[in-house]
Amino acid sequence: MRIAVPREIKNNENRVALTPAGAKEFVKNGHEVFIQRSAGEGSGFSDAAYQYAGAEILPTIEATYETGEMIMKVKEPIAPEYDLIREDQLIFTYFHFASHEPLTKAMINSKAVCLAYETVEKQDRSLPLLVPMSEVAGRMAVQKGANYLEKPLGGRGILLGGVPGTLPAKVLILGGGIVGTQAAWMAAGLGADVTIMDVSLPRMRYLSDVMPKNVKTMMSNEYNIRNFLPSVDLIIGAVLIPGAKAPHLITKDMLREMVPGTVLVDVAVDQGGCIETCQPTTHENPTYTIEGVLHYCVANMPGAVPYTSTLALTNATLPYALELARTGWQEACIRFPELKSGLNIIRGDVVYEAVANTFDLPYVPVSYYLNHIS
Template sequence: MRIAVPKEIKNNENRVALTPAGAQEFTKNGHQVFIQQSAGLGSGFPDLAYQNAGAIITPTIEETYSKGEMIMKVKEPIEPEYSLIKENQLLFTYFHFASNKPLTEAMIKSKAICLAYETVEKDDKTLPLLVPMSEVAGRMSVQKGANYLEKPLGGRGILLGGVPGTLPAKVLILGGGIVGTQAAWMASGLGADVIILDVSLPRMRHLSTVMPKNVKTMMSNEFNIRHLIKNADLIIGAVLIPGAKAPHLITRDMLKEMLPGTVLVDVAVDQGGCIETCKPTTHEDPTYTIDGVLHYCVANMPGAVPYTSTLALTNATLPYAMELAQKGWQEACDKYPELHHGFNIIKGDIVYQAVADTFHLPYVPVSYYLNHH
C-alpha cells in the first residue's frame, strides 16, 4: 500500500503522524511511504531520518495527498486540504466531527473513508488512540498550572509544593479518568495537596489504593464543588463524555467565590469544556482572566511537546495502521474489532450514529460496508 504523511498546517501543530521508526516498519513490509518535506521537523525528525528509513520525500502537500492510498495525519484536515482528498482514499487521523459541520460536509462530499482515532473503542469502553494524548494533556495541565500560579503571569504567587513552614498549593481535579489520574500523579509528585472529584465509587476506591497519601477523593456534586473552590489554588477540568459535549461543573457565578489569582485549566475544552467560562485558546495566546480568575484553555495542549506526543501517539496508532496497510480497511476489522467504531464516514455515508444525530443526517450502519467485501 502507498502511505502518505502530509505536514500538519493547523496553528502551532508540530506533531507528525509517523516517526522514522514507523516508516521503516512499513517499508520493511513492502509498503511505500511518502512524507511531505519537513513534516517531521517540528517533532525533531529531519527528512534524512525518513529517507534512511526508506521513505520518499515529496515536495508539496498536493503531491503528498495525490500519492497516498492511506493518508496518516494528526489533526483533522482543514479547508485548504478538502479539495486534495480523493474518493476511496483512507484517512486515519483525529476528526472530532461532532464539533465541525463544514468538515463533516466536506468529507461526505469527498467520498473518502474517514477513520477517526478518537472513536476507536474496545469492548471495555477504553479508547486506545485517545489515551496517549490524554496522558500527555493530564501531565501538562499541572506543569502549566504551576507555571501560571506565579505572580508575574497572573496567578496567586504560590509555589505548588510549598516549602517547610508553608502550606503547599491546593489542587482540585474534576474527573478521575485518564487525564485526572495523570494530573494527580504530577501534582502529588510536586508536593501539592490534591483532591479528585468523581461520580464513580469503584473508580475512587481504585484511586485511593494507587495514589500517594497527599491525594484524596470526594464525590462530585455541586455542594462539594462550591465548598472546595473557595480555597483551591489550581482547578483542573478533566471531564470527558466520549463524542459529546462535557457538562458545565463550574458555572460563571462560582468564579466570584474563588480566591483572586486562582488558575483554571480546562483540558476538556476541545469538547466544549466543563467550566462555563472557558473558550478555546492557542499556544500563542493561551490565557485570559475573568473576575480575577486566570483561565488556560489551549485546545491542543500536546502540540506544545511534539517530540513526546508524536512518539506516544505513533506507539498507539502503528499496529492499527500496519494492519490497515497489510489487509485493507475492511479486512483489518477482523483482527481489531475496535476499528468498527473508528469509522465515521464511508464513501459519502455517515456510519457513526452520534455524528449523524448531531447534524440530523441519515445514518448507515458500518456493517453494511464491512459485510459487502
C-alpha cells in the same frame, strides 16, 4: 498501499504522525511511504532520516494528499486541507468531530473514510490511541497550571507545593480517567493538596488505593463542585465522553465564586470543554481571563512536547495502521473490533451515533458498510 504523511499546519503543531522507524516498518511490509518535506522537523526527525528508512519526500501538501491512499495525521484537517481530501481516501487521525460542525460537514462532503484515533475503543472500554496523548496532556496540565499560578503570568502567586510553614496549593481535578490520573500523580509529586472528582465509585476506590496520601477523592456533582470553588487554586478539566461533547461541569456563573487569579486548565477542550467559558486557544496565545479567572485552553497541548508525543503516538497507532495497510480498512475493522468503533464518517454517511446526535444528522450503522459494501 500508499501511505502519505502531510506536515501539520495547525497553529504551533509540531508533531508528526509517523516516525522514521514507523516508516521503515511500512516499507518492510511492502508498502510505499510518502512524507511531505520537513513534516518531521518539528519533532526532531529530518527528511534524510525518512529517506534512509525508505520513504519518499514530496515537496507540497497538495502532492502528499494526492498521492496517499491512507493519510496519517496527528490533528484534524483544517479548512485549507478540506478540498485536498478525496472520495474513498482513508484519513487516520484525531478528529474530535463532536466539537466542530464545519469539519464534520466538510468530511461528509469529501466522501472520505474517516477513522478517528479518539474513538478506537477496546472491549474493556479503554481507548488505546487516545491514552498516550492523554498521558502527556494530563502531566502537562499540571506543569502549565503551576506555571500560570505565578503572579507575573496572571495567577494568584502561589507555589504549587508550598514550603515549610505555608500551605500547598489546592488542586481540583474533574475526572478520574487517564488525564485526571496522570494530572493527580504530577500534582501530588509536586506536593499539592489534590482532590479528584468523578462519578464512578469503583474508579474512586481504585484511585484511593493507588494514589499518595495527599490525593483525595470526592463524588462529582454540582453541589460538591460549588463548595470547592472558593478555596481551590488550580482546576483541571479532564472529563471525556468518547466521541461526544464534554458536559459543562463548571458554568460561567461559578467563576464569581472563585478567588481572582485561580487557574483553569481544560484538557477536554478538544471535545468542547467541560468548562462553559472554555474557548480553544493556541500555544502562541494560550490564555485569557474572565471574571478574574485565568483560562488555559490550548487544544493541542502535547504539540508543545512533540518529540515525546510523536514517539508515544506512533507506538500506539503503528500496529493498527499496518493492519489497515495490509488488509484495507473494511477487513481490518472486521478483524479488530476496536478499529470498527473508530469509524466516524464513511463515504458521506455519519456512522458514529454520538456525532450524528450532536449535530442532528442522519445516522447509518457502521455494520452496513462492513457487511454490504465491498
